Amino acid sequence: MNMHSGRGEKKTMLPEVYELECPAGTIPIHIQASQRKTIGIQIRADQRVEIRVPYRTAYHEVISVIQEKADWIVSHYERAVCEAQERKSAPCPYQDRTWLPCGDEKVFLRIRYEEGRTRAQLQSVREKDGRITLAVTAGPGDGAGIRSLISQWYRHAGARKIAARAHAYAGQMGVSFRKITVKEQKTCWGSCSGKQNLNFNWKLLLMPMPILDYVVVHELAHLKQMNHSEQFWKEVEAVLPDYHERRRFLREHEKEYAVY
Structure with a gap:
């Protein structure tokens, strides 16, 4: 319009x-x-x-x-x-001895509650036999603090993963970008600014890799077409012929990941 x-x-x-x-x-x-x-x-x-x-x-x-x-x-x-x-x-997904999604992997969460603690703290990150375990100490009922801590870990750990995927696809698509930011986004999974900066929602790191790749390619395509025209979708399809299925998965399952 x-x-x-x-x-x-x-x-x-x-x-x-x-x-x-x-x-x-x-x-x-x-x-x-x-x-x-x-x-x-x-x-x-x-x-x-x-x-x-x-x-x-x-x-x-x-x-x-x-x-x-x-x-x-x-x-x-x-x-x-x-x-x-x-x-x-919805029940808080961050409970002791629960599994959290992490792309094609799983993260095991351990929480030790301590009376009087005012700030949640990440005590350790252990990787063994392909399993990641996060050990957290928090005050009783500090769900917000635990969530903030876990989201920070995802953003830090996943930034390089997203950057690697973006650089790989950018080379394939013949485009370049200035910088990538992984952050909390309430209304979208990714965005591309007029200054060629890419922003991604950290919750993408919870999703299967094909879905992460779809959002990465989607935003890279905006470097060629800053719209959702027919030509834009052709750019996406040239890289991901099955993007329809990936897009459908995102729409059908996004509520499952919104609770994190």
């Missing part, structure tokens, strides 16, 4: 929030002007609804797009609310 107006028009001061009325109540939609060329709507995992528009977009154009997409916004917003409630009610 190309919704920007003529070059000669001055930048329009847009309100920060538009309130969309629906049967379930009011949904605040946050309006953000940016250098993008098209209007895009995103519903984040924390239920924040954002519409990003090019500079010089008239307010009536923004409202028109919101009204046109109102049914889509409401349905996806309600889905995000339900998924957030499911995550809150």
Whole structure:
């Protein structure tokens, strides 16, 4: 949707929030002007609804797009609310003597709880007979601290793995990138910036390698096509002919990994 107006028009001061009325109540939609060329709507995992528009977009154009997409916004917003409630009610996956996914491997988690401890700490990482064991010490009930500690370990341990896959596929695809960042991302598995920087969600390291490879190739393809056009998908298919199956797996199983 190309919704920007003529070059000669001055930048329009847009309100920060538009309130969309629906049967379930009011949904605040946050309006953000940016250098993008098209209007895009995103519903984040924390239920924040954002519409990003090019500079010089008239307010009536923004409202028109919101009204046109109102049914889509409401349905996806309600889905995000339900998924957030499911995550809150889901049992914490970080328990003593549990197995954690790690690509094509498994990680065994040991937790020793100590009264009075205020900060979770990674005591040791052991590798034996192809098995990785993480030993953690934490205060009772410190699920957030344990989660933060484990995610840090995944990010540190997996950064080189993702970088190696990205460099290998970049050579195959004839593209280059500046840097890779592995971090917590609430709404996407990967992203590619206009400065040729690649960002990846650390939870990809939990998934089977073919799925990690799909997201890596997907983002590398954006270095050639900064869109999801037919040509973009041809770039992906040229490297991964079975990308449809990998993409389907990601869509069908992403909730299983979102709890980590």
